[in-house]
Amino acid sequence: MAQSELLASFIGEAAEVLGELGGGVARLRALGPGQPQLAAEHMAQLSILAHRLRGSSALYGYAQLSALASLMERLLDARPALSGEAHETFMTLLTRVTETLGAGVAALQAGGNDHTLGLDFARSGGAALLQGLVREVPQAFELRSPRFHHTAHAPEAEETGSAEAPQAGAAAASLGELLGQFVRENAEVWEYFAPEVHEHVASLREQLARGEEADLNVMFRAAHTIKGSAYMVGLPSLGDFAHRMEDLLGAAREGAISLNTDVTRVIEEATDTIGDFLGVGSGEERVSDFGARVEGVTSRLRAALTGEAPVPAALAPTGGAVDPAQGAGERAVIPAATATSIRVPAVRLEALLEQVGELVSARSRITRLLTQLSELQLSMATSQERFGRTVRDFEERYLNPDMVQGETGAVQPSAQMGLDLSQQFAELEFDTYNDLNILSRSITELSADFSEVRRRLSDTVSELGEENDQLGKLVRRLRLDVNQTSRVAFSQATARLRRWARERQETFTLTVEGDDLLVESGILQRIGDPLMHLLTNAVYHGLSSREGRLQAGKSERGNVWIRASEQGNFLEIVVADDGQGLDFSRIRERALERGLRSAQELERMSGDELGRLVLLPGFSTAREVGQVAGRGVGLDVVATAIRQLGGELLISSERGVGTVFTLRVPTTQRIMDVLHIDLGGGHTAALPVGAIRTLRDLPLAELRRAPEGDWVAFEGQRVPVVDARPIWGVSAEEGLGGEMHLAFLSSIAGLMAVRVSDFGIIEEVTVTPPSALLAPLDYLSGMALSGTGRVLPILDPAGLGRLSHRPEAWLGAGEQGATLAVRRLLLVDDSLSVRRLVGKMLTRGGYEVVTANDGQEAFDLIQGGAEFDGVVTDLEMPRMNGYELISAVRAWPRTARLPMLVMTTRAGDKHQRLAFQLGADDYFSKPVNEALLLRRLGALLDAAERAAHLAPGAPDHPSAGARA
Incomplete structure (x- = not known):
């Protein structure tokens, strides 16, 4: 019964579509060949109808009907601009196809089948008409590229051949604008259309990643659905492009062509282009030559299908307005546009609705229990009122007897009866009750009432607690399921990386693991650019040249791995390469040159700690500044973006083996x-x-x-x-x-x-x-x-x-300031401006500063009895240089342990080694960083004081003796 109803529904819909097709063909014939643009628009509308009939026929198993509808769809998709006898033949062919389709639907309505539909079409002369047209004007039935559907006079330009190039350029240049205009005018349609196409693009990429195990049926259905959806919403440019891709996949599925490396590469490029249709339309990507790019990929799809020499792909990167490699060195992260919608499977929505129903039921049960508590509260109030009345009566009789007064002249009932009531009760053998008995009885009854109320209250509270626990579980489960609805596949973030890697596949190989991991969409959008920066860094910094790799015993092509996994409540992404590793000596050199750390601090740092220095703003180990390296922007952007997500970035590197960047961010922060x-x-x-x-x-x-x-x-x-x-x-x-x-x-x-x-x-x-x-x-x-x-x-x-x-970031400065205020420093430099500038730094740090213009003057002060807690000295000075001053101070027992810091423009290793050999405690590069200088000074002076406390009587203690 259900099947017959479905069949009846299909036949009714097919008859309706055929009626529209017949009317459309008649209107197309009436237009004639003199209005090519209007005719092309009519053919686009008729193509959508033929596509709908084709799909529904295939769904119900009518292969002949579907094949004939597909023929009509392809004829209309070609948008042939014909004239004269060719135009009349084309219109006759469309009429024959429409009539044969109508006959097939009528046969189905009568209980028959469509097995002879193709033969009927041939007998009607349709096949001969088609063959004649293809022989006469074969170029007219080539699938047109998107530009011809948006250019007013493109058909004439194609026929004449003279005006095609400039008009094509104009149309290609405007394709991005047309997409943007469509999105602005059809925001509601785009809200559900874009996520659907994203899903099919992800499916195509998933199959492409499987290599030889790719399921061509899945890929064909994805391209077919994209084509149909694009036509239905009014995007013929995307529909035509997907149609060409569908043709290639269909040929590969049927074995007409082999799915070799070149064909696979074209399909990958076409998949990326479909993704770019969405990016350009929504404004997330800006590609000035997008129309020309679509033209090029379309021609390569056609060449792969026909076996012709393919048009070479553009060498320039195609994934956005700015090459990601260049962007790593020149621009900051541009946040991705927030997704307006997310596709959620119907099964998941049904599960959420069921949980909402359970929450409603739980709320009803809790409401009932709260009603019971209200009733218990009323019972408690009633019992409390009875208890108060009983106590008040007893109090009035015995605690305040003066308040109980009989009325004057009142006759006592016992007197009326002639004997005492107690005597009467005794004769009748009744129990006697005085006020104490009555009070006791009342209290007993109230106690029983309270016990009952307490029991009911205890049961209700216990039941309410169970319901609350159950409600908590429901809310937690609902929260987790709702969180799942906002998750998308990690492959959406890696698609851009794969494309960038394919364009440089002669240099390295990218391997991605965890594409099917579901990640919250908000997080995924914000880690796309950081991952692009890390990939760029791995290729341009991590992987060495071919010659260097061969000398190190490695393959010519480098390898980069991206692995995504979920560790507890955290998303962990690893970006690793098999390159040369971080150059720690170069990092030390650059950090010292820029005044980020002192030489002593850098010497004590582990490899991981040195690696974290490359995350500082503006830090780069590149010798020269270029388009993709040397500006120190990329990794700083990565670290900032990850910290904004509440995550952390870890760097691990081994020289000659490679570098590993690990990103860890919470899976949910709500x-x-x-x-x-x-x-x-x-x-x-x-x-x-x-x-x-x-x-x-x-x-x-x-x-x-x-x-x-x-x-x-x-x-x-x-x-x-x-x-x-x-x-x-x-x-x-x-x-x-x-x-x-x-x-x-x-x-x-x-x-x-x-x-x-x-x-x-x-x-x-x-x-x-x-x-x-x-x-x-x-x-x-x-x-x-x-x-x-x-x-x-x-x-x-x-x-x-x-x-x-x-x-020091959290310790109070009061105690430190009190300690620093009594410390006295000797600043030695032959430059007056340096003495003034650095002297102000030290004064702001709470130190008392004495200056000397060269080493000789400084040593004379020390020999003259002046007492200092530390010395900050330059190296290049007249009379006595810094090396000589260090040697002289260390040679004198009284100042042998005096803290001495070198501050110079010489940042070379040999200068550092000599200074440390002579006894310098730390080494800074000019221009010196004020915070770094004060921090290291404080640490060295504190260490000197601690050493003095261990041996307070030592004669060589720096603070021994009187201060000058």
């Missing part, structure tokens, strides 16, 4: 489970539960002290300990006791332990990003409102780790 932590002093914060490995209470004796920071042993490894309490101004010694509370957290840099005063409850909260005022505090990942209405700061484990390496 709702999460957090653990309340007490920081002492009434301060409360929270940690993400997803980052917590375990909670431990360890004896204080297990805490180990080290110059690089505190640590504890955990599972066979040294885990750094970060005390979160000083961030809020709480003393680290407050509430120590005999044990410490540690939360072991997993961060991108490894395991770490956060020390707190106590642990609290776990709560599900809604997290909002920090405000502009709090944004610089990178140890905050967000703010939340707890169930008690209290604002809850959410701590970021990675930020806490960074903060632990620079405790």
Whole structure:
């Protein structure tokens, strides 16, 4: 029954389409050959009708009917501009096709089939008409490229051949504008059309990535659907392009052509071009020559189908207005346009609706329980009123007897009866009740009432608690499922990278893993540019030249891997290459030249710490500034974008082996489970539960002290300990006791332990990003409102780790200022401007500064008895240079341990080595960074004071003796 109803529906729809086709062919004949543009528009409309009949016929299994409708569709898609006898023959052919289709539908309506439809068409002379037309004007039935559907006089230009080139250029140049105009005028259509095409493009890319195992049926259906959808919404340019792609895939599916490397490359290029149709239309990409590019890809599709010599692909990158490689060095990240809609499977929507229904039911049950509680409250009020009345009566009789007075002259009932009531009760053997018995009975009854109310209240509260737990589970499940609806495949972010890699496939090979991983669309849009920067960095910085790779025993072509995975509540993306690795010596040199770190700090840094320096703004190891390297923009942009997402970027490199960049961002930042932590002093914060490995209470004796920071042993490894309490101004010694509370957290840099005063409850909260005022505090990942209405700061484990390496960021300056105010420095430089500039820096830092214009003057001051806490000296000076001054000061026992810092324009290794050999404590490059200078000075002077406390009587202590 259901099948017959469906068939009847199909026949009715087919008859309606055929009626429109017949009328359209008649109107097309009436137009004649004198109005080519209007005729082309009519043929475009008729092509859509033929396409609809073709698809529905194939769906219901009528192959002959579908094939004949496909023939008509292709005839109309060619938009032939004919005249004279050829035009009349073409119109006759369209009429024969329409009549044969009508006869086929009539046969189906009578209970027959379409098995002889092709034969009927041949017998009607249709096949002979078609063959004659193709022999006479073969060029007229080649599928037209998109430009001819948007240019007013393109057919005439093609016939004459004289005006085609300029008009084609104008049309090609305007294709992007036409797409943009379509999107603006059809915003509602674009809202559902674009995501649908995105899905089919992703399907095509997924199959292409499978290589020889690609399913051509899936690819053909994807191209076919894109073509039909484009025609239906009114985008014939995209429909024509997808049609040409469909033809090629159909030929490959039927075995007419082999799916070799060249054909696959053309299909990949066509897939990218369809994606660009969407990008250009929505304004996410700007391609000035997009029409010409579509022309070129269309010609290559045609050449691959016919076996002709293909038109060579453009050498310039095609994926946007700016080459991503150039963009890595010249521009900042342009945020991707926010998606207006996301396609959600109907099954998932149904599941969400079911969960909403369960929530409605749960709310009804909770409402019923609240009604029961209201009734219990009324019962309690009634019982309380009875109890109060009973107590009040007893009080009036015995506690306040003067208040009870009988009426004057009232006759007592016992007197009327002639004997005492008690005597009467005794004769009748009745129990006697005095006021105490009545009070006792009332209290007993009230107690029973209270017990019943308490039992009912206990049952209701217990049931309400169960319902609340169930509601919590429902809300959590709904939250997770709703979060899934906003997720899209990771392949949407890698499509652009694959195209960029294909254009440079002679240089390297890109391997992507995890394309099918679902990622929240908002996150995916914001990591596209960072991934492009990392890929560019890997190719232009990481991979060495062919000669260098061959000398290192590697293949000529480099390799870059991108792997995406979900680790707990975090998205982890790894970008790795097998290149030369980071040049740590060059990083040290550049950091010293730019005054980012002192020589002593750089020497103590590990490889990973040095690697993180390349993330600083403007930092680059390139020798020369070019289009793709040397400006120091790319990696800074990456680090900033990842931190804005609440994530972290980790760099690991081995010289000669390669470099690995690891991006880790939370999968969702809206709702999460957090653990309340007490920081002492009434301060409360929270940690993400997803980052917590375990909670431990360890004896204080297990805490180990080290110059690089505190640590504890955990599972066979040294885990750094970060005390979160000083961030809020709480003393680290407050509430120590005999044990410490540690939360072991997993961060991108490894395991770490956060020390707190106590642990609290776990709560599900809604997290909002920090405000502009709090944004610089990178140890905050967000703010939340707890169930008690209290604002809850959410701590970021990675930020806490960074903060632990620079405790001066949270320590109060009052104590430091008091200490620095009494310190006296000797500044030695032959330049007056340097002495004034650096002297002001040191004065602002709270130091007392004495200057000397060369090494000799400085040494005379020291020999004359002047006492200093430290010396900052240049190297190149008259009379006595800096090296000689260091040697002289170190040779004198009284000043042998005096802290000495070198500040010079000479940043070479040989200059540094000699200074350190002579006894310099640190080495800076001019122009010096004020914050760096003050930080290193403070650390060196503090270390000198600690050494003095260990041996306060030592004669060579720098502060020994009287100050001048």
